[in-house]
Amino acid sequence: MIFLLNWSDISFLIGRMHPLLVHFPIGILSLAVIMEFGSIFFNKKELGKAALFSLYVGFVATILAGFSGYLISQGGGYSDEMLTPHRWAGISLAVLNILAIVLKTVFREKSWSLKIYLPTLVILLGVVLYTGHLGGTLTHGSDFLNVSQTGQTNQLNVNENFPLSDLPRPEEAYLFNDIVQPILHNHCGSCHNPQKRKGGLDLSTFSSIMDGGDSGPLDVNSISESELLRRLEEPLSSDDRMPPKGKLQLSNIQLELIRWWVAEKYPEDIQLKFMNLPNNIELILNRIDDLNHPVYSNDKLPHVDETVLTSLRRKGYGVNVIADGSPFLEVRFKFKKGETPDEIAEELKPVARHIVWFDLSGTAIKEADFSQFENLTRLNLSQTNIGDSVLKNIASLQNLEYLNLHSTQISSEGIQQLATLSNLKNIYLWNTGILPEEADWLKKRLPETEISLGVTDGS
Numbered sequence: 001m002i003f004l005l006n007w008s009d010i011s012f013l014i015g016r017m018h019p020l021l022v023h024f025p026i027g028i029l030s031l032a033v034i035m036e037f038g039s040i041f042f043n044k045k046e047l048g049k050a051a052l053f054s055l056y057v058g059f060v061a062t063i064l065a066g067f068s069g070y071l072i073s074q075g076g077g078y079s080d081e082m083l084t085p086h087r088w089a090g091i092s093l094a095v096l097n098i099l100a101i102v103l104k105t106v107f108r109e110k111s112w113s114l115k116i117y118l119p120t121l122v123i124l125l126g127v128v129l130y131t132g133h134l135g136g137t138l139t140h141g142s143d144f145l146n147v148s149q150t151g152q153t154n155q156l157n158v159n160e161n162f163p164l165s166d167l168p169r170p171e172e173a174y175l176f177n178d179i180v181q182p183i184l185h186n187h188c189g190s191c192h193n194p195q196k197r198k199g200g201l202d203l204s205t206f207s208s209i210m211d212g213g214d215s216g217p218l219d220v221n222s223i224s225e226s227e228l229l230r231r232l233e234e235p236l237s238s239d240d241r242m243p244p245k246g247k248l249q250l251s252n253i254q255l256e257l258i259r260w261w262v263a264e265k266y267p268e269d270i271q272l273k274f275m276n277l278p279n280n281i282e283l284i285l286n287r288i289d290d291l292n293h294p295v296y297s298n299d300k301l302p303h304v305d306e307t308v309l310t311s312l313r314r315k316g317y318g319v320n321v322i323a324d325g326s327p328f329l330e331v332r333f334k335f336k337k338g339e340t341p342d343e344i345a346e347e348l349k350p351v352a353r354h355i356v357w358f359d360l361s362g363t364a365i366k367e368a369d370f371s372q373f374e375n376l377t378r379l380n381l382s383q384t385n386i387g388d389s390v391l392k393n394i395a396s397l398q399n400l401e402y403l404n405l406h407s408t409q410i411s412s413e414g415i416q417q418l419a420t421l422s423n424l425k426n427i428y429l430w431n432t433g434i435l436p437e438e439a440d441w442l443k444k445r446l447p448e449t450e451i452s453l454g455v456t457d458g459s
C-alpha cells in the first residue's frame with residue numbers, strides 16, 4: 001500500500017527506522033576491524049578480503065543510517081546541543097570509512113599505506129562506538145527536553161501550558177488572593193501548612209507567609225534577599241530548591257507572577273487594575289484572559305488524541321492544547337524554508353471544532369472555508385493573499401474576538417460581511433483596500449470593536 005503514502009509519511013517511516021538501521025554499521029564496521037587485525041595476527045589473507053568487503057557494506061549501511069537520521073531530525077524535538085555532535089560524529093565515520101577503503105585498495109602497494117590504514121581502523125572503531133553512544137543519549141536520556149518543568153529558564157514562554165484558572169477578569173483580580181495564594185496553595189501547601197510547618201514555615205495565609213520560617217520573617221525592604229524567591233530560583237539539583245526535586249514544580253509563568261509580587265514588595269490587597277503592569281505580566285494576563293473565554297468551558301468536546309497532534313506537527317503545524325486538560329487547540333504554521341501551505345490541510349478538518357486560535361499569517365493561503373472552525377476566537381490571516389471571498393465564511397464565526405487581516409487583499413466589498421461579527425474585540429485592517437470612511441461605517445455597526453487601520457487610524 002506504499003503507493004497510498006505521500007512523501008512526508010514515507011520519510012517519517014524511514015526516519016522511524018533510524019534506531020534499527022544504526023545497528024548495522026556498528027556491527028559490520030566493528031567486525032571489519034576485528035577481521036583485519038585477525039588477518040594480520042593469524043596471517044590469513046581471506047580475512048583481509050572479508051574485511052574489505054565489510055568496509056564496503058559498512059559504508060552503505062552508514063549512509064542509510066545517516067539518511068534516516070537526517071529525516072528523523074527534520075521532525076524536530078531534539079535539542080541542537082545534543083544533535084550536532086551526533087551528526088558530526090556520523091559524518092566523520094563515513095569519511096574514515098572511505099579513507100580506510102581507499103588505503104586498502106588504491107594505495108595498497110604503497111609502503112606507507114599500512115601505517116596509516118591500521119590506526120585509521122582503530123579510530124574508526126572508536127568513532128563508531130562514540131556515535132552510537134551520542135545517539136543513545138539523544139533518544140534515551142531525554143530529560144533535557146523537559147527544561148520548562150524545572151522553571152529554570154529565564155525566557156518567558158507565554159505559550160506554555162497554563163492550568164485553566166478560575167481567575168475572574170484579570171483587571172478585577174487581586175494579586176495576592178487570586179494569583180499568588182492559589183499557586184502557593186497548590187505547589188507548597190502539602191508541606192507548609194499550619195499542621196505541617198516544614199522549615200518552620202506556614203504558607204497558608206498572608207500573615208503566616210510574612211512571619212517566615214526558621215530563617216526569620218520576610219523583610220519587605222530587602223527584596224533582593226527574599227528567602228522565598230531564592231528558594232524558588234535555586235537549581236533543581238540543589239537541596240534548597242522549593243518545591244523540592246520530584247515535587248510538582250512551578251511553571252515559568254507562575255514563577256514570573258511570584259517574582260512580580262515579590263518585586264512589588266508583597267502587596268496584600270491590591271487589584272491589578274490599580275497596578276502598573278510590566279510588559280511580561282501584561283502578556284501573561286492577556287493569556288489568562290483568553291483562557292476565560294466561555295467557549296473554552298465547553299466540556300462536551302472529547303480530547304484530541306496525541307497521535308493526531310503528532311501527525312499534524314509532522315505536517316508543519318505547531319499544534320498545542322491551549323491549557324492543561326483542555327480539549328481546545330492552538331494552531332500555528334511553522335515555516336520550513338519558504339514552504340508555506342496554500343490550503344488548509346485535510347488533516348485539520350477532523351479537529352476543526354477544537355481549534356480556537358489559528359495563525360496562518362504569512363502563508364500562501366488564498367482560499368479556505370473557515371466556517372468549519374466554529375469555535376475560533378482568534379484568527380490571524382495577516383500578510384496572506386486572502387481576499388473578500390473568504391470573508392463570507394468568516395462572517396459565521398460568532399465566537400471570533402480577534403481577527404487580523406492586515407496586508408491582505410480585503411477591500412470595501414468584503415467589509416460588509418464583517419458587520420455580523422458582534423463579539424469582535426479587535427480587528428486589524430491596515431494595508432488593505434479598506435478606506436478610513438469604510439472603517440467608520442464598520443465602527444458604527446460594531447461599536448464595541450477596536451478597529452485598527454494603522455497610520456491612517458484616526459483614533
Ligand code: HEC
Pocket residue numbers: 184187188189190191192198199200201212213214215216227228231232239240242243244247250
Ligand atoms: C515536599 C515538601 C515541600 C514542598 C512541596 C515545599 N517545601 Fe519548602 N521546605 C520543605 C522543607 C522540608 C523545608 C526545610 C528544609 C530546608 O530548609 O530546605 C522547606 C523550607 C522552605 C523555606 C525556608 C524557610 C526558612 O525560613 O528557612 C522556604 C522559603 C520554602 N520552603 C518555600 C517553599 C515554597 C515557596 C514552596 C512552594 C513553591 C515550597 N517551599 C514547597 C519542604 C517542602
